Every structure is written in C-alpha cells, then in structure tokens.
Amino acid sequence: MAGKVVLITGASRGIGAGVARRLAAGGDTLALVGLEPDELKKVAEDCGPDAGWWEADVTDTESLRAAVEAVVARYGRIDVVVANAGIAAPGFSRSMDPAVWERVLDVDLYGVWRTVHLTLPHLLASKGYLLLVSSLAAIVQIPGMAPYNVAKAGVEAMGNSLRTELKHLGVDVGVAHMTFVDTDMVRGVDEHPVFGNVRTGIPLASRVYPLDFAVEKFGEGIRKRSRVVHVPGWIGPLKAFRGLIPHLVELGSRFRVPKADRAALADIEARGAAESSRASGAGGRADSQKAAEK
16 A cells, blocks of 8 residues: 555544654655644644645535645545544533534534545545544443544444445445544543543543554554454454443443533533533634634
8 A cells, every 4th residue: 555645634633643644654645634734734744745735624515625626636646535533522412512512423424424525536546445533432332422422433334334335446445443542632531520530430441542552553454455443453352242332331330420410510500511512623622713713
C-alpha cells in the first residue's frame, strides 16, 4: 500500500494526525481534512512537502465535496480513505441537550456516510481501501454515551454492508474498533465532573491506551487493507459475546448510574444543559466557538 494518496478526515489531532504522520513516514501522500486550519497545517508540515490540507466540515456536504474535489484536482486520485472525524458528548439521554445528542450522530454517523458518498467514485477508480472508524462503543454500550454508542454501532453496520457491496468492484472496506485512547476527545470526556467517573468504573472501558499503540495498529491495518482493525486485539474475541455484554454492563452500573443521574441533573442546574453536554473533539471545540461568537 505504500506510495498511495490517503485522505483522512478529522486529521488535525489525535488518531487522524498520528496515522497521517505514520503513513507519510512510510511513503504515502497525505490529504488532510478537518476543522482546525492551524493544526492541519502543522500536521501537513510533518507529513512532507507533498502533503496537503483542506478545511472542511463533515456535516456540510458542500464543504466536504469541495475538499474532495480539490484533493483529486491536486493529486489525480484517491487510493485510501480513513473516515475518522468524530466527537463525543457525555450525558444521560433524558437530561442532556437534544441538539448535542443529534449533533453527535450528524458528525459521527452521517459525517462518515457523507465521506463515503463523496469519495467512493474515486476509490472505485483506484480499487482502493476504505477504513471506517467505529469503536468499542459499537459492542459495549456504557451509560452516559448513548449518542456515541448509537453512531458507532451504525458505522460498524455501514462498514459491514459496504464490504459486501463493494468487494466485487475491487474496493476493500475495513472497520476499526478501538477502546479509549489517549486523545483530546477522550480527555475531554474524562474531565467532565460527572461522566469521567462513570467510564472508569466499568472494567472493559477503564483503561486508556497510548496514542502510539493505536496509530501502529491503524497503520498495519491500512497497509494490509484489513477488514477489521482492533485496538487492542482482545476486542475481536469480545465480539463473540455481544449478547451477554449488555447484561454485564447493567450489573456493573446498577449502583453507579442512579448516583451519576442525580449528579448530572445537579450539573445541568449549575451550568446549563448545553455546557454540561458540550461535545469534545475538534467538532466540539468548533461548536463552542460558534456559540461564543453569537
């Protein structure tokens, strides 16, 4: 796979930026798409003189279309797409800001679909590789993260569907499942006065893995055009126990959730629903900036 043109969404920080740097070191040409121009520029500089960056929002079809067309105009093709852009917003569904609930799906699920829709003609032309970034949340639905869980389960289903639909056309499709990795998005959730404590009380979700570990696994998966990327590897065998996992989560949460529910309501009373439910990640920062400018 070395020497390919790779488009990555959500490339300004975290997994996207790390994977971009790793692939560039291996000889690939990187097309970086995201919301933070200053950060994108820094990552592009790290990826070499041929790397390019485009500011685009995966929730805005025309913005994303313009970026994809500009990438093709510059490089002539797209060989690999990593649909990585995402945000996370903690909160219980009954009390969190519904606009934030829906925003998570717009970025994390529909944003992936828009990325697929706009890049697929170019992947068909190059017989390329598409990697959709799902999560352990597609398998283990921890409380306080319902919109994220829903979105990532949808991304997994999308990838599994596309893999079968596109195989005979020469396009390979992978789905990445990762647990909590040391990124700005995860740190943002962990800093929440209520929901940071909810995650750490659930065994399968309590550990945070180093970013470099995840980047290495992603890089290997892209090189091999893998159908799945698991960060860490135990997520693969865990899928065999999907039917049992919700019961275990319920048992592990039965004492913590009522207390957290009360704390969440108190936090909303103190800070407001929008602030208490504020999304983390580049998209969450962009939303906060827009709100501050109004």
